Amino acid sequence: xxxxxxxxxxxxxxxxxxxxxxxxxxxxxxxxxxxxxxxxxxxxxxxxxxxxxxxxxxxxxxxxxxxxxxxxxxxxxxxxxxxxxxxxxxxxxxxxxxxxxxxxxxxxxxxxxxxxxxxxxxxxxxxxxxxxxxxxxxxxxxxxxxxxxxxxxxxxxxxxxxxxxxxxxxxxxxxxxxxxxxxxxxxxxxxxxxxxxxxxxxxxxxx
Numbered sequence: 699x700x701x702x703x704x705x706x707x708x709x710x711x712x713x714x715x716x717x718x719x720x721x722x723x724x725x726x727x728x729x730x731x732x733x734x735x736x737x738x739x740x741x742x743x744x745x746x747x748x749x750x751x752x753x754x755x756x757x758x759x760x761x762x763x764x765x766x767x768x769x770x771x772x773x774x775x776x777x778x779x780x781x782x783x784x785x786x787x788x789x790x791x792x793x794x795x796x797x798x799x800x801x802x803x804x805x806x807x808x809x810x811x812x813x814x815x816x817x818x819x820x821x822x823x824x825x826x827x828x829x830x831x832x833x834x835x836x837x838x839x840x841x842x843x844x845x846x847x848x849x850x851x852x853x854x855x856x857x858x859x860x861x862x863x864x865x866x867x868x869x870x871x872x873x874x875x876x877x878x879x880x881x882x883x884x885x886x887x888x889x890x891x892x893x894x895x896x897x898x899x900x901x902x903x904x905x
Contacts, residue, residue: 699724699725699726699785699786701786701788702721702724702786702788702789702792703788704717704720704721704792705795706795706796706799709799709800711859714800714835714859717796717835718835718836718881721789721792722812722814722835722881725752725782725812725814727750727752727782727812727814728750728752729745729749729750729751729752729816730752733745733750733751733752736819736821737751737816737817737818737819739819740818740819740820740821740872741817741819745816746815748814748815749813749814749815749816750812750813750814750816751811751812751813751814751816751818752780752782752811752812753780753782753783753809753810753811753812754780754782754783754786754789754793754809754810754811754812755779755780755783755808755809755810755888756771756774756777756778756779756780756783756808756809756888756890757777757778757779757780757888758776758777758778758825758888758890759778760778762781768780768781768784769784774890776890777888777890782812790807790808793807793810793883794806794807797831797885800833800861801831801833801861802861803831803861803863805831805885806885806887807885809885809886809887809888810883810884810885810886811882811883811884811886812881812883813880813881813882813883813884814879814880814881815879815880816873816882817841817873817874817875817876818871818872818873819872820846820870820871820872821870821871821872822866822867822868822869822870822871823866823867823886824867825888825889826866826867826886826887826888826889827867827886827887827888827889828865828867828886828887829863829864829865829886830863830864830865830866830867830884830885830886831861831862831863831884831885831886832855832857832861832862832863832864832882832883832884832885833857833859833860833861833862833882833883834857834858834859834880834881834882835858835859835880835881835882835883836878836879836880836881837878837879838858838876838877838878838879838880839876839877839878840874840875840876840877841858841873841874841875841876841880842854842855842856842857842873842874843855843857843862843871843872843873843874843882844871844872844873844874845864845869845870845871846869846870846871847869854874857882866884866886867889
């Protein structure tokens with residue numbers, strides 16, 4: 699896959715479509731075993747062809763193959779770059795510009811789950827901490843994000859072309875069925891990275 703080169707011209711729906719076709723459509727990826735198993739267990743059938751759920755950023759899993767390990771993240775013990783992050787560091791600036799333009803809240807775009815036609819089953823995000831920010835892109839119908847705050851308080855969020863935030867590690871959430879091509883981008887903080895950052899604030903390095 700070639701290096702991604704993309705700059706937003708302005709904040710508009712047209713630019714979101716250009717971002718979709720010039721960046722998201724060109725990502726070559728497939729879900730890892732854990733995501734495939736999660737999909738099958740939650741939905742009762744295998745992940746559809748052409749769909750995926752992958753992480754751009756960090757993981758605590760160093761293993762890639764019997765002869766290959768992931769690249770360690772500097773200054774973050776126990777974390778490693780995901781394959782997409784290692785192969786395409788230039789995506790970080792593109793994703794950050796995307797968040798700066800379209801999110802009403804400040805987001806650090808170094809950790810994002812990229813989903814293509816992936817109907818997420820009910821789950822909580824065990825590897826996340828704090829608030830997650832999600833947005834949907836593409837030519838699709840339905841596919842709302844459902845968040846169960848309590849048995850009597852269930853919200854249905856239309857995330858198409860707009861950011862929504864909630865605590866994905868605390869509340870059960872999932873995707874309603876949809877038709878068409880649907881991307882969702884979920885920006886969050888890895889719990890190990892968060893613990894390291896907090897520790898660094900409490901024990902700053904000597905100058």
